[in-house]
Amino acid sequence: MAKRTIIEIADRVGVSPATVSRALNNVPGVSSDKRRQILSVAAELNYHPNAIARSLQGQRTNTLAYVAEVNDRPTTDLFFFKDFITALAECCVNYGMDLLIHPVRDDDGSMNDITRALRSGRADGLILTDIRRDDPRVRFLLDQQLPFITFGRTEVGRPFAYVDVDGEGGIYAATRHLIERGHRRIGFLGLPMEYSCAMDRYAGYVRALSASGLPLTPDFVAQNLTNQTDARVAMERLLALPAPPTAFVAASDMLAIMAISVAAQHGFTAGRDYAITGFDDLPLAAHTSPALTTIRQPLQQVCDELIARLVGIITGDGATSSIVLQPELIVREST
Amino acid sequence: MAKRTIIEIADRVGVSPATVSRALNNVPGVSSDKRRQILSVAAELNYHPNAIARSLQGQRTNTLAYVAEVNDRPTTDLFFFKDFITALAECCVNYGMDLLIHPVRDDDGSMNDITRALRSGRADGLILTDIRRDDPRVRFLLDQQLPFITFGRTEVGRPFAYVDVDGEGGIYAATRHLIERGHRRIGFLGLPMEYSCAMDRYAGYVRALSASGLPLTPDFVAQNLTNQTDARVAMERLLALPAPPTAFVAASDMLAIMAISVAAQHGFTAGRDYAITGFDDLPLAAHTSPALTTIRQPLQQVCDELIARLVGIITGDGATSSIVLQPELIVREST
């Protein structure tokens, strides 16, 4: 599999490299006869265009970089990451893009590392997740006028392109669902409040209670849960209340699964002794016991919108536009 | 942040581009005076070399591609993936490499897609995981003489470079640990047997029983567990035996955590009513309740060896060499 070039093809067919290029790129202005010959020889030689040469000449790398935060703490999206990254990578392929993983240590306050892939011309744009309520990275990229998109919103006082899922609405729906099932004492298991989505989801819980005329009971709320130790402490506290919740709204499938496990150790079975809802609808959620009622994030669509919009920003098509996708309540056995 | 080139620097300093290149790359043959000037101007202009141009001219992309299998089934390494990918990406940075995520649908029998990144000159080498006992991808890459490395071994009858963790030894140690704790009836929760590591780990369990003169009880063994439904069915079967196991060896932390959850629903508490061990030592494992006794995979070292060896293969340094790293038993509360 020696490396072939268009020059070899040109020589064999007896045309110029330019013609080969045109034929290969479906550019009009090549006789269908030569076009056929060229394509045929290319296939025969097992020719594949060199992406690097194309990038250099086209001033575009056709590569997007996912900014991955690296830290040594256990994180809350462990379950979600694989599905997200693989979906993202597949969407990239659909747009003729490659996906680079760009690790950034989150203790690197310099904020400099984040643009390495852009500065070195390795990528055309950045994808960010785990957005904070006031995310300095977003401010920085906006200041620098660099092409990026986020999965999640943040309050920076300036417009920018993002894709988000309506977590407020999703959790609202989940909470209402529990209320309709007759629950009146409903606990909330929340993510670290520094994240935008944690705030959103909590807001949905609050609104649902309020809309149903139920009181917001501070004792029923546990925030900032990142690992099973947190989840255990929180659940044990909730379950030990004089009048504990009969239902729980968890801000992620991972938290829900952890909570179920803790409750089980105390003799409480989800879906029988109490109800619980998750958020994400990971493939796993349908296979837990009991199967988890949850809010489905339209992951494929999220990734597709992310890539489509970022590509738009890079190519200069269309303005900075954002979108908020609607999640869907999936009712299973846990409620 | 307009794009700077060495030509601009050359102009400002009043030297040729060649000299700038030499200065920037620490190539000898530049007066220390000019070198200083050049570096200073480069910093001033916020110059960063264009990686694409370097790649084109150097015939090396300095990019490695991780072959990510895409499928719609829930997978067994959900927990592991994030830590692995971020560690891998960080190691790449240490070697001046970038990491590309190269999604491949596993139903694409053609085996063609797998080399896309290589053929298009986007990457210099491939990284594979989830190795099967007889992995067609490895055969294929070997046939094509393409640069790759695997995390995990396979039987293809030819030597190739891999990094692996001694899962057999790890599970052996875990099983012995349980035996020393006085357990005589020990269950095994295994991964899908198509994977090399599933076989290895099972072998460790078998050897440990044998070494202690304990019988291998087929009823105590559950293989091919991929999700919580599987885990539930398996655990319920095991727990319902007339004389159920008093301890369980799980082939992954994820399986262990699922098993604990299922057992809890039946009123059995890990670390009190029965013992259980995992495999991976994810950050999560220290934060489960009870904290999980497990086998630690030296993840950082695995990634470092993977990258180091793959880079070696690409640059032609050193021969095809492989390494098997030793895992470590971490005793916590679950045993």
Place this chain on the structure above:
DNA sequence: CTGTTAGCGCCTTCAT
């Protein structure tokens, strides 16, 4: 419709 020329940004001979 087709070929020639030029150049993307960089590095590496080969001269000087």
Place this chain on the structure above:
DNA sequence: ATGAAGGCGCTAACAG
């Protein structure tokens, strides 16, 4: 120690 020139593989611009 430095500069000029050529080329990595490809495509866009301009001729013909």
